[in-house]
Amino acid sequence: MADKIAVEGLNAWFGKTQALHDINMAVPENSITAIIGPSGCGKSTFIRCINRMHEEIRGAYSGGRVVLDGEDVYGSGVDPVLIRRRLGMVFQKPNPFPTMSIKENVVAGIILNRRLGRHEIDETAETYLKRAALWDEVKDQLNKPGISLSGGQQQRLCIARALAVEPEVLLADEPASALDPISTAKIEDLFTDLKERYTIVVVTHNMQQAARISDRTAFFLSGRLIEYGTTDKIFTNPSDKRTEDYITGRFG
Amino acid sequence: MKTDFRYIRRKVFGTMMLGLSLLAALAAVSMLFWILGYTFVKGISAVNLDFFTKLPTPVGVPGGGLANSIVGSIIVVGMAAMMAIPVGIATAIYLSEYGRGAFASTVRFVSDVLAGVPAIVAGIVAYALVVTRMHRFSAFSGSVSLALLMLPIIIRSSEEIFRTVPDTLREASFALGVPKWKTILSIVLKTASGGLVTGTILAIARVGGEAAPLLFTSFSNSFWNFNPGQPIATLPVDLFNYSISPYRDWQQKAWAAALVLVGMVLVLNISARLYLARKGFKRNG
Numbered sequence: 347m348a349d350k351i352a353v354e355g356l357n358a359w360f361g362k363t364q365a366l367h368d369i370n371m372a373v374p375e376n377s378i379t380a381i382i383g384p385s386g387c388g389k390s391t392f393i394r395c396i397n398r399m400h401e402e403i404r405g406a407y408s409g410g411r412v413v414l415d416g417e418d419v420y421g422s423g424v425d426p427v428l429i430r431r432r433l434g435m436v437f438q439k440p441n442p443f444p445t446m447s448i449k450e451n452v453v454a455g456i457i458l459n460r461r462l463g464r465h466e467i468d469e470t471a472e473t474y475l476k477r478a479a480l481w482d483e484v485k486d487q488l489n490k491p492g493i494s495l496s497g498g499q500q501q502r503l504c505i506a507r508a509l510a511v512e513p514e515v516l517l518a519d520e521p522a523s524a525l526d527p528i529s530t531a532k533i534e535d536l537f538t539d540l541k542e543r544y545t546i547v548v549v550t551h552n553m554q555q556a557a558r559i560s561d562r563t564a565f566f567l568s569g570r571l572i573e574y575g576t577t578d579k580i581f582t583n584p585s586d587k588r589t590e591d592y593i594t595g596r597f598g
Numbered sequence: 599m600k601t602d603f604r605y606i607r608r609k610v611f612g613t614m615m616l617g618l619s620l621l622a623a624l625a626a627v628s629m630l631f632w633i634l635g636y637t638f639v640k641g642i643s644a645v646n647l648d649f650f651t652k653l654p655t656p657v658g659v660p661g662g663g664l665a666n667s668i669v670g671s672i673i674v675v676g677m678a679a680m681m682a683i684p685v686g687i688a689t690a691i692y693l694s695e696y697g698r699g700a701f702a703s704t705v706r707f708v709s710d711v712l713a714g715v716p717a718i719v720a721g722i723v724a725y726a727l728v729v730t731r732m733h734r735f736s737a738f739s740g741s742v743s744l745a746l747l748m749l750p751i752i753i754r755s756s757e758e759i760f761r762t763v764p765d766t767l768r769e770a771s772f773a774l775g776v777p778k779w780k781t782i783l784s785i786v787l788k789t790a791s792g793g794l795v796t797g798t799i800l801a802i803a804r805v806g807g808e809a810a811p812l813l814f815t816s817f818s819n820s821f822w823n824f825n826p827g828q829p830i831a832t833l834p835v836d837l838f839n840y841s842i843s844p845y846r847d848w849q850q851k852a853w854a855a856a857l858v859l860v861g862m863v864l865v866l867n868i869s870a871r872l873y874l875a876r877k878g879f880k881r882n883g
């Protein structure tokens with residue numbers, strides 16, 4: 347498998363505090379990569395550096411390269427706004443736009459950037475709601491507000507919204523941590539399906555979840571990438587003592 | 599038991615505090631109702647159809663109304679709103695979405711100072727800026743003075759409302775590859791719109807009753823005027839002029855003007871609340 351993303355010598359700061367130290371990591375195409383590690387170790391910072399959301403925080407900046415299909419996301423002349431359309435993101439807490447209906451939420455990323463006909467809107471909404479495994483549950487209430495849905499449904503709505511922009515990569519920051527077990531299972535199944543079309547990087551605190559859905563796992567500790575390899579290897583035979591301690595629940 | 603006693607003491611103390619604060623609230627509210635009631639009783643006898651449709655009559659001639667100053671107030675306040683709303687909301691956007699560092703703090707400070715400036719000072723500024731240059735009193739100069747008063751109110755209320763828009767929505771929009779300016783226009787403004795409308799209506803209601811700054815800007819006028827470059831009658835100024843006149847008939851009209859003014863402010867406040875309530879209801883599904 348070709349590498350979709352190659353992170354090279356990535357450092358990240360919040361003002362004077364350094365949150366990431368020299369991260370090197372390659373993410374293969376059409377795979378799910380899980381990022382694990384104790385709270386505060388820099389998981390969110392890491393995936394937010396990939397789509398250049400990190401720099402939106404006041405005082406936050408980064409150095410190093412994030413290469414997407416051979417092109418440095420941080421290269422001169424790269425517009426962060428445009429690069430984000432190729433690197434979709436789903437957040438920990440579902441955040442549909444409160445003023446928009448379900449349908450409008452799905453197409454929000456498109457209609458905020460260009461005009462779309464009525465017919466196109468309906469078609470696009472249907473396509474991506476189906477892809478996010480939400481269509482059957484909401485097809486009769488497309489004009490209801492997005493925030494009237496349950497938490498799990500809202501999160502799938504946000505996934506549909508992210509997918510509608512047609513990204514190549516989906517970055518998810520603990521997408522199921524605010525959800526009940528049934529909704530979580532739905533999101534996990536969905537990610538496994540989406541792997542065929544997208545490259546997925548998912549942050550999770552849930553070790554079983556990482557083991558269930560991911561092909562590769564990266565273990566972070568205090569802003570450093572401690573170990574990275576196939577999920578099988580990390581969970582059955584980690585090379586680093588700290589990885590083993592974390593996985594077996596001895597700390598974190 | 600000891601604990602029981604403490605519990606009872608706390609309970610008694612709590613009830614006493616509740617009683618006291620209730621009493622204070624009652625005093626405040628009854629004062630307000632007394633003012634409203636008094637204005638109503640004194641003014642209602644002179645409020646009739648003529649009051650809303652006729653021009654004022656000369657002293658001693660019975661009848662007539664203040665139609666011109668009702669319309670004049672709407673014109674002056676309307677023009678003030680058209681100046682203050684765009685500038686105020688744009689400033690609030692700057693402060694909440696872009697404003698960092700020294701310049702933003704300065705803007706915020708100036709706006710706070712402006713909010714504390716007495717109304718009559720806004721009048722004299724408008725007098726110096728507009729009246730002395732145009733060499734005459736005008737509806738426009740009155741609007742400028744009211745706009746100066748509205749501006750800090752709108753800036754402050756709008757900035758606060760923009761800050762209630764959760765950052766997660768801005769992030770969601772950025773992550774979709776939407777530029778910042780577009781995010782502000784389409785997500786932040788839209789999400790905040792209910793609060794913005796309410797804040798603006800309240801700002802209008804707040805300055806609509808000002809007489810002091812209008813006394814030497816828009817002045818007064820016994821006839822119809824729709825020209826912003828000419829003096830114009832307004833309810834607060836007529837109220838002032840009529841109430842200090844020695845004529846019973848005019849004093850009566852002053853009470854009527856007061857009643858109509860209070861009525862207009864009341865209507866604005868109620869509509870602001872209704873608007874917010876409806877908006878909130880719709881948003882929750």
Ligand SMILES: Nc1ncnc2c1ncn2[C@@H]1O[C@H](COP(=O)(O)OP(=O)(O)OP(=O)(O)O)[C@@H](O)[C@H]1O
Nearest residue numbers: 360363365383384385386387388389390391392403
């Ligand atoms: N906005 C911020 N300003 C300053 N420091 C921050 C900010 N956000 C995060 N940090 C710091 O950066 C480090 C990494 O934070 P990050 O949010 O990436 O951790 P995380 O692994 O995602 O944790 P969690 O599992 O709790 O979400 C932490 O030490 C945190 O204190």
Ligand SMILES: [Mg+2]
Nearest residue numbers: 389390391519
């Ligand atoms: Mg995190």
